[in-house]
Amino acid sequence: MSDLNVKRTHSISDLAREFDITTRTIRFYEEAGMITPERDGQTRIYTDQDRVKLKLILRGKRLGFSLAESRELIEMYDPSSDNAHQLNALQQKINERRDALKQQLADIEIMQKELDDAETRCQAAMAALNN
Amino acid sequence: MSDLNVKRTHSISDLAREFDITTRTIRFYEEAGMITPERDGQTRIYTDQDRVKLKLILRGKRLGFSLAESRELIEMYDPSSDNAHQLNALQQKINERRDALKQQLADIEIMQKELDDAETRCQAAMAALNN
DNA sequence: GCTCACGTTGACGTTAACGTAAAGGTAATT
DNA sequence: AATTACCTTTACGTTAACGTCAACGTGAGC
Secondary structure (H helix, E strand, C coil): CHHHHCCCEECHHHHHHHHCCCHHHHHHHHHCCCCCCEEECCEEEEEHHHHHHHHHHHHHHHCCCCHHHHHHHHHHHCCCCCCHHHHHHHHHHHHHHHHHHHHHHHHHHHHHHHHHHHHHHHHHHHHHHCC | CHHHHCCCEECHHHHHHHHCCCHHHHHHHHHCCCCCCEEECCEEEEEHHHHHHHHHHHHHHHCCCCHHHHHHHHHHHCCCCCCHHHHHHHHHHHHHHHHHHHHHHHHHHHHHHHHHHHHHHHHHHHHHHCC
16 A cells, blocks of 8 residues: 555645634744645645644644744744854754743742632632531 | 831832833733722822732733733632632632643643754754864 | 923724635535 | 535734823922
8 A cells, every 4th residue: 555655744624623723824824934835726735744833833822922933933943054153043042942931830830829729718618608 | 117017009110110011011901900009199009919910910921821811810819709609610710720731831841842852953963063 | 490200091003813704716426 | 507515815804912102290309
């Protein structure tokens, strides 16, 4: 079965369904230059690589990244240049993004604590109701 | 010194400076009903409680929360009603928000891994340049 | 009085991130 | 042929989250 050698592709609605987003959203990301599907005539054909990028964009979205920030991430993971200047800049960007993630981790920790406290108060109020 | 008994207050610019935001932003949050400063004539007077809420809003912002979500959080931490129905709803909301934070933690973990990988590739490229 | 710093309200503008709709094309199925 | 499902482009609209600006008031200090 030579299907095993065929590059796996996805239609726009495949991806929209998979990720529970609209086709409009996907086209918007394309306009933003973040993904570049192939074409069969006018019809967009998405590769697995496009799909991975889309996953990355949506993950960034869940973490509150702007699209510009997610685009920057994509470029970090697939740098288009290997000269020393750019590699130094890339390393710096990686560190900056790391710092931001650390801040988010700290924020999450605080928020989790606050939710625990809120839950404790909630359950105390419930217990008081049952007495 | 009877100052120790005086409730600590802040002006709008105090808070703006402290948190590196504009007074416009603070007023916007007030319009959204998230903080309610007292007044001395027309002038807003912010309590420590307002300040804590502001911190909470900004933390949520760093985590990508909409203002509506942050508002919901504020309400969770200071519920206005103690009846069983509302307490059950509150407990549910707490759990939902917990799940969302867990998702964000997972997302962060993946992203950190990706950054590590990117860094490894970056340093390999640097080493190749030096040879 | 003048200037400066801080504060106010009101209102329009900007940007990001899509949503919605219209008009049209292409297969595949009945 | 008609219908259905999927696809396209174009373009305007909506919402969220402020930014910017104008006009004004109030102290405090020179």
